[in-house]
Amino acid sequence: MKPFFITTPIYYVNDRPHIGTAYSTIAVDVFSRFQRLQGRDVRSLTGLDEHGLKIERKARELQKAPQAFVDGMAEPFKAAWDLLHCRFDDFIRTTEPRHKTRVQRMWQLVEESGDIYLGHYEDWYCVDCETFYTEKDLIEDQHCPVHKRRVEKLKEESYFFKLSAYTEKLTAFYESHPGFVKPEGRFNEVKSFVKEGLRDLSVSRASFRWGIPVPSHPAHVMYVWFDALANYTSELNLPLFDREKRHTLNRYWPSADRSAEAIHVVGKDILRFHAVYWPAFLMSAGLEPPSQIYAHGWLTVDGEKMSKSAGNFIAPEPLAEKFGADVLRYYLMREVAFGQDGDFSHTALQARYNGDLGNGIGNLLNRMVSSIVKKDLGGLVPDPVHRYGGFDHETDTTLVGVAKRSTQETASLFQQGLPHKALEAIWELVAAANKYVDSNAPWTLSKKGEHARLKQVSYMTLEALRWLSVMLWPVMPDRSDTLRKQLGLVALFPNPDTPCWPHVWGGLQPGTITQPGAPLFPRFEEEKKESARPVTVVVEDKTEATSSEPKHIRIDDFAKIELKLGLITEASRVEKSEKLLKLIIDIGEPVPRQILSGIGKTYLPEELVGKQVVVIANLPPRKMMGHESQGMVLAASDEHGLSVLLTDKALKPGSRIT
Numbered sequence: 001m002k003p004f005f006i007t008t009p010i011y012y013v014n015d016r017p018h019i020g021t022a023y024s025t026i027a028v029d030v031f032s033r034f035q036r037l038q039g040r041d042v043r044s045l046t047g048l049d050e051h052g053l054k055i056e057r058k059a060r061e062l063q064k065a066p067q068a069f070v071d072g073m074a075e076p077f078k079a080a081w082d083l084l085h086c087r088f089d090d091f092i093r094t095t096e097p098r099h100k101t102r103v104q105r106m107w108q109l110v111e112e113s114g115d116i117y118l119g120h121y122e123d124w125y126c127v128d129c130e131t132f133y134t135e136k137d138l139i140e141d142q143h144c145p146v147h148k149r150r151v152e153k154l155k156e157e158s159y160f161f162k163l164s165a166y167t168e169k170l171t172a173f174y175e176s177h178p179g180f181v182k183p184e185g186r187f188n189e190v191k192s193f194v195k196e197g198l199r200d201l202s203v204s205r206a207s208f209r210w211g212i213p214v215p216s217h218p219a220h221v222m223y224v225w226f227d228a229l230a231n232y233t234s235e236l237n238l239p240l241f242d243r244e245k246r247h248t249l250n251r252y253w254p255s256a257d258r259s260a261e262a263i264h265v266v267g268k269d270i271l272r273f274h275a276v277y278w279p280a281f282l283m284s285a286g287l288e289p290p291s292q293i294y295a296h297g298w299l300t301v302d303g304e305k306m307s308k309s310a311g312n313f314i315a316p317e318p319l320a321e322k323f324g325a326d327v328l329r330y331y332l333m334r335e336v337a338f339g340q341d342g343d344f345s346h347t348a349l350q351a352r353y354n355g356d357l358g359n360g361i362g363n364l365l366n367r368m369v370s371s372i373v374k375k376d377l378g379g380l381v382p383d384p385v386h387r388y389g390g391f392d393h394e395t396d397t398t399l400v401g402v403a404k405r406s407t408q409e410t411a412s413l414f415q416q417g418l419p420h421k422a423l424e425a426i427w428e429l430v431a432a433a434n435k436y437v438d439s440n441a442p443w444t445l446s447k448k449g450e451h452a453r454l455k456q457v458s459y460m461t462l463e464a465l466r467w468l469s470v471m472l473w474p475v476m477p478d479r480s481d482t483l484r485k486q487l488g489l490v491a492l493f494p495n496p497d498t499p500c501w502p503h504v505w506g507g508l509q510p511g512t513i514t515q516p517g518a519p520l521f522p523r524f525e526e527e528k529k530e531s532a533r534p535v536t537v538v539v540e541d542k543t544e545a546t547s548s549e550p551k552h553i554r555i556d557d558f559a560k561i562e563l564k565l566g567l568i569t570e571a572s573r574v575e576k577s578e579k580l581l582k583l584i585i586d587i588g589e590p591v592p593r594q595i596l597s598g599i600g601k602t603y604l605p606e607e608l609v610g611k612q613v614v615v616i617a618n619l620p621p622r623k624m625m626g627h628e629s630q631g632m633v634l635a636a637s638d639e640h641g642l643s644v645l646l647t648d649k650a651l652k653p654g655s656r657i658t
């Protein structure tokens with residue numbers, strides 16, 4: 001099997017992570033985990049795009065030096081991906097020296113091919129896209145077609161890349177690589193764009209400094225897209241090798257003499273850069289284009305693109321805190337057809353949580369391990385009469401048939417880059433296993449004294465759960481570990497060359513000691529009564545974002561919120577959560593309240609004890625990571641962090657805030 005290299009786009013650091021960028025990141029993590037389970041040698045890469053006018057301006061706006069600003073953004077990204085269980089082999093930042101030298105080398109290779117010349121540029125520039133537009137591309141009144149923002153006229157000396165010379169080469173490449181871009185519809189858009197004829201591309205800027213200097217002319221900095229795209233090969237150290245040897249030295253990049261699969265996952269908005277410019281740069285530098293580009297759609301909120309420049313975004317962290325990171329991963333991968341746009345909705349997330357996860361898989365595990373096996377089988381995986389085949393009961397044969405079909409289909413669908421369909425195929429097995437339990441009703445078998453059948457049915461169901469624990473791992477690695485633990489199995493640690501995708505029925509060892517535990521997906525009963533919005537979803541405070549809501553509320557609306565002064569008497573961390581703190585707060589009631597708050601990244605529990613805070617006292621109680629929270633502590637936040645609202649003098653706990 002070929003080595004497998006997969007990348008996310010590198011993210012602009014002017015935004016914090018949001019569920020749009022989380023979507024690209026999670027998808028790559030899912031694909032790379034799936035390939036690891038197949039026993040492939042996988043390398044996965046993510047990182048940050050830290051240069052360019054957009055970033056320079058943002059730093060200036062915040063009165064920071066660009067380097068200090070970008071340095072401060074790396075941690076939030078790393079922490080967010082970590083929280084979402086996204087694991088990468090490398091994290092590249094375009095301001096790192098290793099990237100700078102390698103991109104400069106790449107530039108030189110392109111220059112040596114005769115594809116770079118000095119000229120003048122005059123056209124419209126959208127800073128949000130970091131792209132030039134010609135007059136005809138603009139929408140009315142000189143606005144960018146993507147961001148609907150006013151573009152700027154730029155005229156300056158610039159280096160150009162001879163993209164026009166690649167029209168035929170690219171067309172020939174597309175013809176000989178029919179699956180180069182997925183989905184096919186987007187590939188067609190790319191092909192027709194190229195067929196119209198390509199214009200040379202401006203690849204340097206002389207009017208600002210925040211970029212990588214052009215080696216032969218340091219007054220120019222490289223166009224941010226040249227710089228950014230090259231991260232994929234600079235991480236692999238490709239262009240540093242001499243022309244003859246560099247292919248054979250690198251296992252993860254495709255080449256004529258060494259096969260590897262390199263896949264870029266990108267949003268549809270940046271497909272052109274990856275499917276047109278990037279292969280042309282690579283060809284010019286004497287390298288092969290990547291194997292494939294998966295272009296996914298946009299996540300929208302109320303039909304609008306989600307990003308800071310669009311004025312609305314949802315941070316992934318509070319959703320992960322509330323439902324669990326794996327649930328958010330599941331929801332995004334299942335709900336949105338990969339390749340198409342999808343709308344994000346809290347109600348749908350909750351419905352998937354309670355339905356597919358809670359009722360589907362959580363319940364299956366619970367009624368088997370915590371009930372039948374525990375009560376009737378001494379907590380051990382039973383020894384069935386028929387373990388590997390030769391079943392004498394039709395429902396057994398059917399279950400194994402569905403399991404085999406489901407694993408094969410799931411593998412093929414993940415392989416094709418269709419995680420939403422792969423999850424549907426997994427859920428065929430979930431449904432079949434639930435149906436199997438329903439129709440065999442093991443709880444009556446024990447009452448009727450049919451022990452042999454009870455053992456058989458329980459074994460079959462436990463084995464189906466074991467298969468599911470593997471199949472679910474790419475999307476829900478943490479829940480898979482928990483599921484396996486309850487089955488008495490160790491967590492999965494895939495290694496290259498040792499595939500663990502299930503294909504032989506009967507692998508679960510009789511006698512294994514199961515470990516019944518808490519439900520995998522406990523229900524959110526209270527949540528259903530509340531509005532479906534989670535507590536701390538971040539909405540940027542731009543007026544556009546809230547313009548559809550009434551501007552003022554009445555004073556009696558405000559009075560409905562019972563705000564009280566609370567004294568924190570105890571504080572501790574919630575297990576397995578970086579962010580959640582469990583606070584015991586005296587608000588003047590006979591029993592102090594237990595309130596969970598997502599402030600654990602900013603505050604140590606011990607520094608909060610003795611502080612007086614503002615509490616919303618009349619919210620319904622709700623469960624967060626298995627703990628009840630009886631209110632909410634107020635905090636303010638911006639892109640640099642958060643701050644809990646404190647009082648400047650001690651008052652009686654429970655004092656009303658008006």
Ligand code: MSP
Nearest residue numbers: 009010011012020021049228229266267298299306
């Ligand atoms: N820095 C460039 C990429 C350079 S790659 C060599 C960039 N960065 S970005 O931060 O603006 O976007 C990164 C990725 O996030 C893109 O794939 C983009 O499509 C994706 N998303 C940003 N907002 C999104 C949604 N609302 N929905 C889905 N994906 C979105 O472009």
